[in-house]
Amino acid sequence: xxxxxxxxxxxxxxxxxxxxxxxxxxxxxxxxxxxxxxxxxxxxxxxxxxxxxxxxxxxxxxxxxxxxxxxxxxxxxxxxxxxxxxxxxxxxxxxxxxxxxxxxxxxxxxxxxxxxxxxxxxxxxxxxxxxxxxxxxxxxxxxxxxxxxxxxxxxxxxxxxxxxxxxxxxxxxxxxxxxxxxxxxxxxxxxxxxxxxxxxxxxxxxxxxxxxxxxxxxxxxxxxxxxxxxxxxxxxxxxxxxxxxxxxx
Numbered sequence: 745x746x747x748x749x750x751x752x753x754x755x756x757x758x759x760x761x762x763x764x765x766x767x768x769x770x771x772x773x774x775x776x777x778x779x780x781x782x783x784x785x786x787x788x789x790x791x792x793x794x795x796x797x798x799x800x801x802x803x804x805x806x807x808x809x810x811x812x813x814x815x816x817x818x819x820x821x822x823x824x825x826x827x828x829x830x831x832x833x834x835x836x837x838x839x840x841x842x843x844x845x846x847x848x849x850x851x852x853x854x855x856x857x858x859x860x861x862x863x864x865x866x867x868x869x870x871x872x873x874x875x876x877x878x879x880x881x882x883x884x885x886x887x888x889x890x891x892x893x894x895x896x897x898x899x900x901x902x903x904x905x906x907x908x909x910x911x912x913x914x915x916x917x918x919x920x921x922x923x924x925x926x927x928x929x930x931x932x933x934x935x936x937x938x939x940x941x942x943x944x945x946x947x948x949x950x951x952x953x954x955x956x957x958x959x960x961x962x963x964x965x966x967x968x969x970x971x972x973x974x975x976x977x978x979x980x981x982x983x984x985x986x987x988x989x990x991x992x993x
Contacts, residue, residue, distance in 0.1 A: 747774035754807035767793040769959035780936045782946040785956030786989040828897035832908040838882030853900035867895035887918035907938035943979040957987040
């Protein structure tokens with residue numbers, strides 16, 4: 745498999761009250777085209793900082809990142825149209841309807857109107873929101889907002905989807921629906937990269953899992969192999985052994 749993301753010796757240092765804080769410390773890995781790549785780790789492990797660098801939101805202090813062959817920091821304008829981002833803090837406009845939120849995102853990416861209208865109808869039906877298309881999103885439930893946020897991120901048909909803690913705070917039924925949606929997008933050839941605090945989610949969704957701790961990459965492999973190496977029946981035990989932290993509920 746060919747890598748669609750190449751990370752080499754990635755470092756990010758922040759200044760806080762005159763002190764240097766290393767949030768990401770010499771991290772290297774590849775994400776392969778068409779895989780579902782999970783990232784787990786305690787709070788402060790560096791996951792979100794890596795996400796922000798991969799999606800061109802912040803620049804690395806050192807090292808390099810290539811996304812689909814383009815250099816982060818040098819070719820960001822070539823990267824942004826081919827990625828979709830589902831943030832942990834959803835960024836929907838509550839005074840717009842579901843359809844209007846999707847139209848806004850489509851227009852930002854210059855999606856042609858006929859194509860956009862077809863995609864909007866398709867995606868709203870896909871996530872079960874077709875009967876809510878003309879409702880203001882401020883009145884949506886958390887699960888409805890999450891589903892709408894996902895399709896806002898893919899309205900421009902990106903190659904890569906970045907998903908930050910996709911099911912935090914959702915009920916089990918909605919969580920299963922999000923997993924199904926992730927697998928569908930992956931089945932259509934999209935590469936998915938997500939962070940999570942749910943070990944079951946990382947185990948069931950990921951082709952490979954990266955374990956971060958204190959800014960360093962401490963393990964990277966398929967969930968089954970990580971469990972086999974640790975002689976563990978579940979990924980939670982692997983997490984605890986590698987990080988020394990309990991899993992957050």
